[in-house]
Amino acid sequence: MDERKRDSMIVYLRHRMDDFGISPDDLASFLATPSLGADTGRYRSAGGDTWSDEGAMPQWLKQATSAGQSIGHFELPGGTLAQPAKQTDADWKNDPFAGSPLAGSSHPRP
Template structure:
């Protein structure tokens, strides 16, 4: 991106922030809160569902455990030490639905 375009975008964002009464400190606080919330995540599935391990387990955890999957399968090991720019792939080796009809159904095949 060239410098003129960048400066134009920055000026636009500053105007919009002023229109809504948003200060740079507000954005910094929001980003810090988001990062803290992400650090608190202890379990994640291949679809991106997350759970901090506190309170009642969400439906995706209940369904996975009912299907025979262990909770440890979804544990995030060293989540804060991960490279944030590196995409994580799904590990399908222990997928309880692999090879079953559930893994092969296409959304257009499912009737309402």
């Protein structure tokens, strides 16, 4: 990534953090805190459902794998579940990455 793109991404991320009320200290604190036992899992869906690979496979994962999705797609790094970001009423109309792969599938498109 060239320096101009990197700087643009930093500006974008700072703007989004402001929209969600996340400070750099909040982010550093979250990254430095290990996940607690209650928040562990091996797989997580886009909706936040988790499965620890113990017991019967949950319906959301059965459906996804039956549809051809790899189970590895849902696997969490290190088998730990990070807390999903809290959703707010952010204004996505001016999102410069809307419609691009950087926008992800969890954000509404303008």
